Amino acid sequence: MSRLELSGVSAFYGDAQALFDIDLVVEPGEIVAIIGSNGAGKTTVLRTISGLVKPRNGSLQYDGRDLASATAWSVVSSGIAHVPEGRRLFREMSVQENLMMGAYHRNNVADGKVDLERVYTLFPRLAERRDQLAGTMSGGEQQMAAIGRALMARPRLLLLDEPSLGLAPKIIETVFKTIREINADGVGIVLVEQSAQLALETAQRAYLMENGRIVKSGDASALMNDDAVREAYLGL
Amino acid sequence: MFSMPLPLFAEQIINGIVLGSMYALVASGLTLIWGTMRMLNFAHGEFYMLGGYLFFLLISSLGLPPALAVPISISLVFLVGLAVQRLSVHPLLGRPQWEFSTLVATLGVSIFLQNAALHIWGERFKTVPYFINGTIDIVGMRLSYQRLLILAVAIFAMVVMWYLLRRTRFGMALRATAMDRDAAMLYGVNVYRVFTITFGIAAALAGLAATMLASINSISPWMGAPLMLKGFVVVVLGGLGSFPGAILGGIIIGIVETLGVITWSSQWREVISFTVLIFILWFRPWGLFGVKES
Numbered sequence: 309m310s311r312l313e314l315s316g317v318s319a320f321y322g323d324a325q326a327l328f329d330i331d332l333v334v335e336p337g338e339i340v341a342i343i344g345s346n347g348a349g350k351t352t353v354l355r356t357i358s359g360l361v362k363p364r365n366g367s368l369q370y371d372g373r374d375l376a377s378a379t380a381w382s383v384v385s386s387g388i389a390h391v392p393e394g395r396r397l398f399r400e401m402s403v404q405e406n407l408m409m410g411a412y413h414r415n416n417v418a419d420g421k422v423d424l425e426r427v428y429t430l431f432p433r434l435a436e437r438r439d440q441l442a443g444t445m446s447g448g449e450q451q452m453a454a455i456g457r458a459l460m461a462r463p464r465l466l467l468l469d470e471p472s473l474g475l476a477p478k479i480i481e482t483v484f485k486t487i488r489e490i491n492a493d494g495v496g497i498v499l500v501e502q503s504a505q506l507a508l509e510t511a512q513r514a515y516l517m518e519n520g521r522i523v524k525s526g527d528a529s530a531l532m533n534d535d536a537v538r539e540a541y542l543g544l
Numbered sequence: 545m546f547s548m549p550l551p552l553f554a555e556q557i558i559n560g561i562v563l564g565s566m567y568a569l570v571a572s573g574l575t576l577i578w579g580t581m582r583m584l585n586f587a588h589g590e591f592y593m594l595g596g597y598l599f600f601l602l603i604s605s606l607g608l609p610p611a612l613a614v615p616i617s618i619s620l621v622f623l624v625g626l627a628v629q630r631l632s633v634h635p636l637l638g639r640p641q642w643e644f645s646t647l648v649a650t651l652g653v654s655i656f657l658q659n660a661a662l663h664i665w666g667e668r669f670k671t672v673p674y675f676i677n678g679t680i681d682i683v684g685m686r687l688s689y690q691r692l693l694i695l696a697v698a699i700f701a702m703v704v705m706w707y708l709l710r711r712t713r714f715g716m717a718l719r720a721t722a723m724d725r726d727a728a729m730l731y732g733v734n735v736y737r738v739f740t741i742t743f744g745i746a747a748a749l750a751g752l753a754a755t756m757l758a759s760i761n762s763i764s765p766w767m768g769a770p771l772m773l774k775g776f777v778v779v780v781l782g783g784l785g786s787f788p789g790a791i792l793g794g795i796i797i798g799i800v801e802t803l804g805v806i807t808w809s810s811q812w813r814e815v816i817s818f819t820v821l822i823f824i825l826w827f828r829p830w831g832l833f834g835v836k837e838s
Contacts, residue, residue: 322640359729360729360730379734380729380730381729381732381733381734381735382732383730384730384731384732385732389730390730392726392727392730396724396726396727397724397727398719398723398724398727398728399723399724400719400723401719401720401723409716409720409728409731410731412713412716412717412720412731412732412733413731413732415713457731461731461732
C-alpha cells in the first residue's frame with residue numbers, strides 16, 4: 309500500500325543544515341500535520357518528499373519506491389502531489405491551463421478533461437473563472453486552483469503547505485472542509501500549518517518540529533492536550 | 545524624410561518591417577532563453593553566423609535549392625544549439641553563481657565558434673544569390689520579391705512559434721517553466737530537457753534569420769556580433785522574456801533604422817537604434833511588454 313516513510317533524513321541548503329534525522333510516517337489515507345514555528349523546517353520536509361530538495365542522508369520511500377534518488381519531475385507520477393507555500397500557480401496561464409498542468413505528467417488529454425469536470429464540480433468558483441489568468445484571482449480562489457491543480461494529478465498523497473496563509477477566516481473554513489472531503493475519498497494528506505490549532509483539529513496524527521528536528525509526535529488529540537504544545541503553539 | 549514622396553515613404557516602411565522581422569527572429573530566441581532560463585546567451589550571434597555558413601555551403605558546394613537548404617541549415621543549427629547547451633550551459637545550471645558562469649561560458653563558445661569559422665572558411669566574405677529576382681510595383685511602391693519572401697517566411701515562423709508555445713504540450717511545459725520552475729517540476733516537467741530544447745529552438749530562429757539575410761548581407765565569421773547586439777536592444781525594448789515584445793520591438797527598430805538611414809546616413813544606424821532604446825526606457829524601464837518589477 310501507499311505508505312510514506314522517511315527515516316533518518318537530513319538535508320542541507322548549501323552548507324546550512326535544514327533537516328536533522330527526520331523520522332516520519334504517513335499511512336495510506338491518513339491526515340498527518342506538521343506544526344512548528346516559522347523556519348522550523350516544515351516546508352523543507354515537504355520539499356524533500358517531492359524531490360525539490362535532495363536528502364543527504366537517510367531513506368525516503370513511498371509505496372515501496374525509493375524517492376531519495378528520484379528526480380523532482382518523476383515524483384508526481386508515483387502519486388504524490390505538492391501544493392507549495394504561496395500557491396505558486398502559473399500566473400500568466402488561465403485557470404484551466406493551470407489545472408491541465410496538473411495532469412501534464414499523465415500525457416492524456418481525454419483523461420485530463422474528465423478530471424477537469426470533477427475539479428469544477430468540487431470548486432464551482434473555478435469553473436466560472438476558467439479563462440481568467442490565475443495571477444489575477446483572489447487569494448482564496450488561487451488556493452482552490454492550487455488544490456485543484458494537485459487533484460488533477462490524481463494523487464494518493466497530497467502535500468499541503470500553509471493552505472490557510474493569508475486567507476480570510478470564512479475562506480479558510482471552506483478550504484479545510486474541502487481538504488476533509490478529499491481525504492474522505494482515501495487521499496492521504498500531509499498538512500503543514502503555522503496555525504497549530506487548525507492543523508491539530510484536522511489531522512489524526514501530528515509532528516512538532518523545532519530547528520530542523522522533530523521534537524514530538526503522536527495523536528493530534530494528545531498533542532492538543534500536551535502542556536508544552538498548548539503553551540508554545542496554541543497560546544493557551 | 546518629410547520631403548519624401550508618399551510611395552517612397554511607404555516603400556521604406558515596408559523595407560523597415562522586413563529588416564525588423566529578422567531582428568524579431570534573432571531577438572525572440574534571446575528572449576525565449578531569458579524567459580525560461582533567466583540567462584543571457586552570448587553565443588546567440590554565432591548561431592546566426594553558423595546558419596549563414598551552412599546555408600552558403602549547401603547552396604554553393606552541394607548546389608541545393610534554397611527551399612531545401614533553408615530547412616536543412618536550420619535543423620543543423622538546432623542540433624548545434626542542443627549540443628552547445630548540453631556541453632557548456634547545462635553542467636553549470638543550479639551551481640553557485642550560475643547566472644554569471646553561464647554568461648561567461650557562452651561568451652567562450654562565441655569566441656570559439658568565431659575562430660573556428662575563421663580557420664575553416666577564412667576571412668573572405670561570402671555571398672549567396674537572391675532566391676528570386678525581380679521587383680513588383682504596388683500602388684507606386686517598388687518592392688523586391690526577395691524582401692517580400694523574407695517577410696512571408698518571418699510571419700510563417702512567428703505563427704509556427706505561436707502554435708508551438710500556445711497549443712502544444714511542449715509549449716505548455718516551456719511556459720510553465722518560465723513562470724515557475726519549481727512548480728513546473730512538481731507537476732512532472734523535466735525542466736532541464738525544456739532548457740536544452742529551448743536553446744536549440746532559439747539557435748534555429750537565429751539560423752533562419754541568417755539564411756534569409758544571406759543574400760542581402762554577406763557571410764563572415766564576425767557577422768553575428770552586431771546582430772546579437774541588435775537582438776539585445778530589441779529584447780530590452782520589448783521587455784525581457786516577452787515574445788510579443790521581441791516581435792514588436794524588432795519591427796520598431798527595423799522601421800526606425802530604415803527611415804533614419806535614408807534621412808541621415810548608414811553610419812548613424814546604431815546611434816539611431818540605441819537612441820530609440822534609451823528614449824523608450826525613460827518612460828517604460830521594463831520595456832514595452834515587460835512586467836514591472838514590484
